[in-house]
Ligand SMILES: Nc1ncnc2c1ncn2[C@@H]1O[C@H](COP(=O)(O)OP(=O)(O)OP(=O)(O)O)[C@@H](O)[C@H]1O
């Protein structure tokens with residue numbers, strides 16, 4: 001029983017809960033309770049936003065991301081994809097939050113009960129992937145790249161599996177085989193086409209070997225539909241006949257895809273795989289999701305891309321630069337704000353949540369990107385777990401004592417916890 005109802009049941013002179021509290025429906029996404037007691041929110045606007053979450057390990061980055069993912073999905077009805085679950089953290093996210101203290105905090109200030117995120121776990125097929133047995137009881141799918149699309153950019157993928165490989169002049173010969181290669185639906189057929197149709201003159205011998213070796217390397221990785229036809233390169237919605245890359249189709253089906261990348265992280269071609277799916281979602285978004293908004297979330301960004309020459313950095317960079325006009329928003333979390341590739345960081349961030357950190361390089365970068373004063377900068381060092389300084393190049397909306405107002409200043413506070421469960425680090 002709440003205090004108000006308890007007191008009013010003792011003596012009617014005390015106000016009831018209804019009399020004491022004014023009910024407010026908040027359409028913005030509550031992210032934190034400020035140290036002054038305000039409910040601080042990301043406002044619902046007509047355009048998607050970009051957001052970085054920074055801080056050292058174990059302070060609350062993934063927690064706030066979990067909250068944002070759930071809120072974008074449940075509260076705003078947006079599509080969301082988790083593009084990099086490196087630590088298999090999101091297995092928990094498909095259950096409601098169990099931690100009593102977190103639920104009480106959310107309930108006290110914003111009356112939000114726990115709710116799971118409807119996740120489908122997406123496993124990129126590789127030679128070493130293993131889907132844990134308990135995940136097989138959840139919703140999951142194993143995916144592969146479509147050979148027919150790979151052929152459009154063959155040099156790129158062959159380079160991914162053989163980092164020193166440069167298709168160079170040989171590209172011309174491979175391009176000439178494209179039509180025949182498109183017809184292939186098994187590695188044997190690919191090998192036959194190469195055997196039969198690559199020039200056999202003496203002068204081409206070295207080049208022929210190079211091309212065959214690169215194809216063999218690509219085939220050996222088991223990342224293609226022609227090597228693993230039991231996995232999915234595309235998914236299809238039965239009723240609408242809609243067919244596309246697995247991420248877009250899962251979002252169409254109102255699931256939240258979570259890309260399980262614990263195994264992919266060690267593969268030399270991982271950047272090409274990330275780039276393929278990011279580009280596939282972005283390039284068709286306006287056509288496939290007319291009038292809808294989609295957010296891509298990358299946790300531990302440094303594991304996805306470290307330098308501008310990583311294909312994934314270019315792909316995320318295009319979301320940062322062109323996501324807004326394509327209705328695709330971007331959220332990433334990282335311990336290394338100073339190591340974000342310029343492509344990704346090129347476009348101005350709308351929001352940033354900084355958890356405790358004491359690298360002066362990072363603090364200086366944050367201070368310059370978000371115009372922080374010295375006091376705020378120093379404060380970031382002393383934040384406790386779950387405490388955050390929220391900053392914006394746009395605006396936050398605050399609710400306090402029945403009022404709603406906007407602010408552009410950095411705000412310190414404690415995060416609202418995710419509504420879905422979360423993996424507690426040991
Ligand atoms: N369900 C839970 N119950 C209690 N504490 C939790 C729970 N989930 C997470 N925590 C704690 O919250 C803190 C923040 O966790 P979070 O996963 O957000 O860390 P992080 O900032 O993403 O760190 P990293 O960079 O290592 O991924 C950790 O100390 C963690 O143990």
Ligand SMILES: [Mg+2]
Nearest residue numbers: 061062063299
């Ligand atoms: Mg984390």
